[in-house]
Amino acid sequence: MSRLVVDSLSIDYDGRRAVCDVSFSLEKGEFLAVVGENGSGKSTLIKGIIGVLPPSAGTVSLSCDGRPGIGYLPQQTKLQRDFPASVREVVLSGSVASSGFAPFYSAEDKRRAARYMDELAITGLAGRSYRELSGGEQQRALLARAFCAARDLLVLDEPTAGLDPLISAEFYELVARFNSETGITTVMVTHDVAAAVHCADKILHMGSAALFFGGCGAYTETELGKNFTGCRHD
């Protein structure tokens, strides 16, 4: 059974149809990269998948037990950049839904937070204030938080925006490893088509509508794929 099914989804945003009749489905453990030009509805699609924006038509369904636990890495807002919170607080808040109505985090929540801080090499920053970190460190903290929250699905919206190429490559590596180790279905928006083809199983190319959906191999053979990966041989 498919884990995530998006069926003829359309979403209106700011008075225009940003996502138009998009359909695709992902199996458990698949890694989808969403690519496309600026303003092609990538982020709107993501917000539709996590349920923040309601669909104007069509449906999004995620098969899971109970309320879905989606680990979401949003594009950073200005408001967050100067938020007084320690890295530990930010990462722990990834487990906010797992405790139900209990007022405190469980020992398991704390262990999970510690494990991902360790994996992302930010354990040393745990006591530091989020607003004092560099862009890359902030992004790692948010990624660790998303890992903690991802019980059924991991959704990343341009995780490497504003990061230098070296850190970006490392980031894609971390996400791909998380995906293969945990088998959690992953959806990632990125501008970096080369990296997308390298680490994802499937590609969705957006231009309001879905211009392409399928495997990476097939994508690089299409005109669209050739144009975007810069591998045109003619």
Added chain:
Amino acid sequence: MISLLFELFSYQFVVRAVLVGALVSLCAALLGVSLVLKRYSMIGDGLAHVAFGALSVALATGFAPLVFSVPVVVLAAFGLLRISENSKIKGDAAIAVISSAALAIGVIAASLKKGLNVDVYNYMFGSILAMSRGDVYLSVSLSCVVLLFFLFFYNKIFAVTFDEDFAFAAGVNARGYNALIALLTAVTIVVGMRIMGTLLISSLIVFPALTAMRICKSFRSVVICAATVSLVCFFSGILASFAFEIPTGASVVVANIIAFLSFSLLARVPR
């Protein structure tokens, strides 16, 4: 100093006012951290004006002031939150419109009933003498409810304040917690304006959070520091108000300004 304290607490009404005031300062400071960080500071101000309008109407029509105005302000809080969620700029204008509309209605309601001017003045600038025994019981229980809710849902409130979309995706009812914050804010404002006054209550919400954020680096330390600063400023304000015979609400605000300035200076000291 000691004799002043003894003199102060020998009056029953002072003890009541200090008890309610301390609880309200605590509630306002805790909620204020979330409101300031979410850029909702102006909602506190707008709600205070709505509370003034509601209290004036209650006085003019003979309803019990707190019983009438708490639901009105709660409704206004939900309305303002809904508007702010939809669009930032419109939310700004909506608060300005609702503030002045409520103020106008309140002033007219007050003028329709003769002899009400003293009460209206009390609501505008606050008066410790205005607290009746019933008011005190209701205020204390409402404040305790606000405090318990805040402590119980602390982790959720942090998650929703830091990143609403993330909290929603992770499976938290983000809209519900937003509504809870609005509800608690509305209750705090109605209860607090008897002491602080309409025009000054929002400073109780905004100042301690801003002061704490000058030097504190984690959310928890900001919350604890804001609560402490708020309590200290409230007591210093009350003392100053008796010692120099100046209005209580204004003295508390000035104490908060002094705290804010000192923390700002402290933050500039190189370490």
